[in-house]
Amino acid sequence: MHGPASPGWLLVALCAATGAYCLLRMRSSVEEQRRAAGGEALMGFGMAAMAVPAAVLAPPGWVWAAYAVVFGAAGLRALWAARSGRHHLHHVVGAAAMVYMAVVMAASPAHGHVHGASGTPVLTGALLLYFTGYVLLTGVRLIPVVAVAVAVAGGGPGAPPVPGGGAGAAGRAAAGWGDRPELARACRLSMAIAMLAMLLPL
Template sequence: MHGPASSGWLLVALCAVTGAYCLLRMRSGAEGERGTAGGEALMGFGMAGMAVPAAVFTPPAWAWPAYAVVFGAAGLHALWAARSGAHHLHHLVGAGAMVYMSLVMAGSPAHAHGGGGSGIPLLTGALLLYFAGYVLLAGVRLVPVAAVAGSGGAGAAGWGDRPELARACRLSMGMAMVAMLLTV
């Protein structure tokens, strides 16, 4: 689902580290934060799996429909959870984008990575616009949180409870999604 192997490995590393941090965030004391972190960990690891360079590993034919089912279920969960918070709508869009990319990969010749141009241009463009906007908004939101956190009192928060790190993870996953959608 990408071009050169080096950029693919960087994308894998970014998504895997983000997923691992989200697993740490699941240890948070707030139940709502644990659920959000779990969904983001699934997204991070799923994106890491999709980004593995094809020269290293070409998934079997059943992998792409399996991705579609897993992220379809995650999308339904996000839709259900959206009753209590707007951020779950972002998870719904993200899960939908993963289902879309999985279906595009399943339909590409020999299930090869990086076929390019095999998606629906209007849908791909809409998703790119959404995630590019999300990245810009997440970047803007990150700046004030980092400034406030650096002013003192943040030392008591554990790694899983630091809002600036959670926002940085969301920013990195948004950038990774843009990178993946550019190859569809």
């Protein structure tokens, strides 16, 4: 985060696009989907702001304290929601990683310059290990979901029936594009990759 300009802007674009898509997912008719999408939108835009190159914007120290408070509250909310679903635990880890990075940046003499930031090696390593595993596992899980979606869209032989609707397009329309699991997983996968890129310099 706040490293060289080109990789920094790529991270900003990736995280902002993911956050914008999560905002669109909040239009889902499923309440659980809306709640998850709202937390992921906050994470995406927060990561985008944190990744802005320091040459463009070097935030004052109080900004990092604000980050810690906002994402600390988001982590507590996700922890409370985890009572009804273990998938919320990933949001807890993501919020904790944001709080950790904010604390590290606030404590660094450069206040946002990556070369002046130094985190705790054990915590950084644990977070890197977690997000690396998450990226690999989510990528593997995403492959069969995408394959099924393509088969349904093509309506070819062996295409599974779509509950509540006829063939292909009608079934997807009934399910709602914001509720499609492969899109939600791809969204989380892109943010996990961005998180890895932001944690590595620490």
